[in-house]
Amino acid sequence: MTPTPRARLMSRFTVGVVVAIVTVGLAACAAPSAPAGVPDGITAELRQGRFDVEARQLVVHVENGSPSPLDVDRLTVTAPVFAQPLEHDRSFDLSAGQGIDIRIDLPDPQCGSGEGEPRVDLRGRIGDQPFMGVVAPTDPFDTLERIGATDCLTASVDAVAAITLPEHLRTTGDGAAKRAWIDVVLTPEPTGDASFTVDVVHGTTLLNAEDGPEWPLALDVAAGGEPITVPLAVRPARCDAHAIADDKRGTILPFEITTSDGLTGRIDRSSGDTLQAELYDYVTERCGLG
CATH class of the missing domain: 2.60.40.10 (Immunoglobulins)
Incomplete structure (x- = not known):
C-alpha cells in the first residue's frame, strides 16, 4: 500500500526529531574541552620580608600581565628544598596589570636529596575559559637557597x-x-x-x-x-x-x-x-x- 503524502511527511518529521535528539544526546555526553595552559603574561616571584622570615612563611608574588581579569582557584609551589608542596587553595582575583602577595606556611625541609627546579602550578579561569598549568617562578633574592640552608642547619642543631x-x-x-x-x-x-x-x-x-x-x-x-x-x-x-x-x-x-x-x-x-x-x-x- 502506497503511503499517503501526510504519512510520508510524518515519517520525515519523526526521523528529524530522532536525529535531533541523538545529536543533542551525543553533544551532552561529549567530554568537556581540556583547560588551556596558563595565559601569557602571568608571572610568579618567590620572596620573603623580615616578618615573613620570623613567621616562617613563603611569599609568592603573582602578577597578571595579561590584558584580561584572572580568577585563580588554586596555587601550589613545589621546590626541592621542601619535603612537600606548599598549597594555597583559597581563590583570589587579579585585574589586568595587578599583582598580589600570597603567603604560605613553610613545610619541613628536604635536606641533601632534593632535585629539580621550583615550579608554581596555577588553576583558574579567564572569563569562562578555564586554565591550568605551570609557571617557572623567579627568585631574585635566592630565597629558596637561604630557607633551605637555614632550615637544614636548624634541623641539624635541634x-x-x-x-x-x-x-x-x-x-x-x-x-x-x-x-x-x-x-x-x-x-x-x-x-x-x-x-x-x-x-x-x-x-x-x-x-x-x-x-x-x-x-x-x-x-x-x-x-x-x-x-x-x-x-x-x-x-x-x-x-x-x-x-x-x-x-x-x-x-x-x-x-x-x-x-x-x-x-x-x-x-x-x-x-x-x-x-x-x-x-x-x-x-x-x-x-x-x-
Whole structure:
C-alpha cells in the first residue's frame, strides 16, 4: 500500500526529531574541552620580608600581565628544598596589570636529596575559559637557597641540643649602673653522636655584649651531654628614643653555629614577650630615657 503524502511527511518529521535528539544526546555526553595552559603574561616571584622570615612563611608574588581579569582557584609551589608542596587553595582575583602577595606556611625541609627546579602550578579561569598549568617562578633574592640552608642547619642543631632564651632578664643595680644578663640554656638530646659549636652570638640593633659588639663563645655542645647555661652580659647598642620605638629585630639573637656534619650558618632565637619587655625596660633605664 502506497503511503499517503501526510504519512510520508510524518515519517520525515519523526526521523528529524530522532536525529535531533541523538545529536543533542551525543553533544551532552561529549567530554568537556581540556583547560588551556596558563595565559601569557602571568608571572610568579618567590620572596620573603623580615616578618615573613620570623613567621616562617613563603611569599609568592603573582602578577597578571595579561590584558584580561584572572580568577585563580588554586596555587601550589613545589621546590626541592621542601619535603612537600606548599598549597594555597583559597581563590583570589587579579585585574589586568595587578599583582598580589600570597603567603604560605613553610613545610619541613628536604635536606641533601632534593632535585629539580621550583615550579608554581596555577588553576583558574579567564572569563569562562578555564586554565591550568605551570609557571617557572623567579627568585631574585635566592630565597629558596637561604630557607633551605637555614632550615637544614636548624634541623641539624635541634638533633643535638635545644637553644632556649630565658623567660626573664637577670639584672643588678639601678639607673645608669644597671647591668643585665640573658642566660641562654643549651639542653642536649639524651643520646646521639652529633655535635655543634656555637662560634659567636652576634649583637643586634638594640643589644651588644658588655665588652664589645658580639659574644665570641667557641662553645662545643654534644648530644648526650649535660645542660649548659651561657650568661650573655648585655648593654644597649645605642641610647636614643628611636632604639626602642623603631625596633623590629633588636631582641632576636643570631647564633653563628658550625655542626659536626659540615653545616655552618646563623640561627635566630627570639625573645618571648616577657623577656622582650624587660629588655626594653633595661635599655630605657640604663640609657636614662625614662
